[in-house]
């Protein structure tokens with residue numbers, strides 16, 4: 224028995240499913256999850272000392288590569304002064320100032336500890352601000368696991384849907400979520416302009432917020448059309464609903480100013496996470512000052528956190544944001560990814576596969592399909608079985624892709640030309656094998 228298998232068996236005795244977050248369990252691709260021992264730059268090593276090129280980067284945060292020396296030093300320095308105070312620090316002000324500088328739609332920001340907390344709090348705030356209950360979300364978008372958002376959510380939940388949990392319209396996509404709560408969540412197909420217009424026509428004055436992954440990364444990578452983006456902004460403004468860009472994944476990942484800087488859109492509220500914590504548990508939500516002013520202690524919308532603005536997380540996050548702000552950072556990342564995906568497509572086609580890709584900044588999607596998808600239905604229609612075989616072939620050749628066809632991939636700035644050549648050499652063999 225392999226050491227990974229031994230650890231997985233052991234983990235399942237004391238931890239449900241052997242993992243602390245479902246997608247780590249490899250349920251959607253089969254096989255034994257790798258237990259990681261350490262990581263450096265673009266690589267990680269499992270407990271059997273097998274080396275992998277890491278293409279998930281902790282599901283987004285590790286844009287600088289693993290254990291960047293400046294981030295490690297910043298965290299060590301902060302740790303020497305204790306791990307948490309429960310009282311404010313100057314570093315939290317610096318962090319807020321940096322976020323406000325990089326994302327101009329954010330006039331004020333509150334730090335929290337996870338993306339789930341950020342979206343959950345942003346929704347409560349939007350409801351408190353508007354005095355309305357109804358929210359709009361889109362099929363295949365995942366916004367964390369707050370109750371009212373677990374309706375047709377992406378990735379991890381889609382894997383479980385395959386195993387039989389009902390994803391019928393407006394049924395909760397998780398057990399334990401009251402139908403009573405879900406009735407306040409209107410789920411629309413991603414990128415469907417007519418459905419969006421119809422929803423606002425019928426329910427506009429009741430809609431507190433529209434929340435969207437502006438570049439979806441939880442049903443693989445799927446981009447919105449310019450017309451759809453424009454309509455989301457116009458309709459929410461027209462009806463006084465709060466437009467929430469959930470940039471937990473895309474923030475400081477697709478561009479320095481996030482997806483909103485690419486879209487040329489000023490959302491009312493933005494949720495951030497992942498990169499902004501540099502791998503430490505930190506996230507945020509922020510936006511218009513008049514809306515943020517409704518938050519306690521100023522307003523009557525309650526939100527709090529013992530570890531919010533944690534000094535170690537702030538040290539890691541601020542150092543990370545300073546490094547990604549360096550000129551040319553995103554151009555380099557994107558140029559390398561363009562090269563990788565162009566070459567991969569050539570190799571896939573040469574081996575006779577339908578294959579398409581998409582990428583933006585340091586985030587990418589690969590699809591065993593003729594064209595890149597525009598909706599959850601398109602992703603589902605791609606050759607998922609072939610993806611599973613490809614995933615395992617790549618893993619055998621030392622490349623750790625996201626273990627699900629419903630997940631985007633993430634490269635770091637340490638995935639340089641040499642690493643990319645290694646990936647291409649693995650892909651060439653993998654495409655032949657599947």
Ligand SMILES: Cc1ncc(COP(=O)(O)O)c(C=O)c1O
Nearest residue numbers: 337338339365366367469471472
């Ligand atoms: C777009 C988006 N929003 C929210 C979340 C939830 O973040 P967390 O896992 O930190 O709670 C995620 C996590 O993958 C995400 O991708």
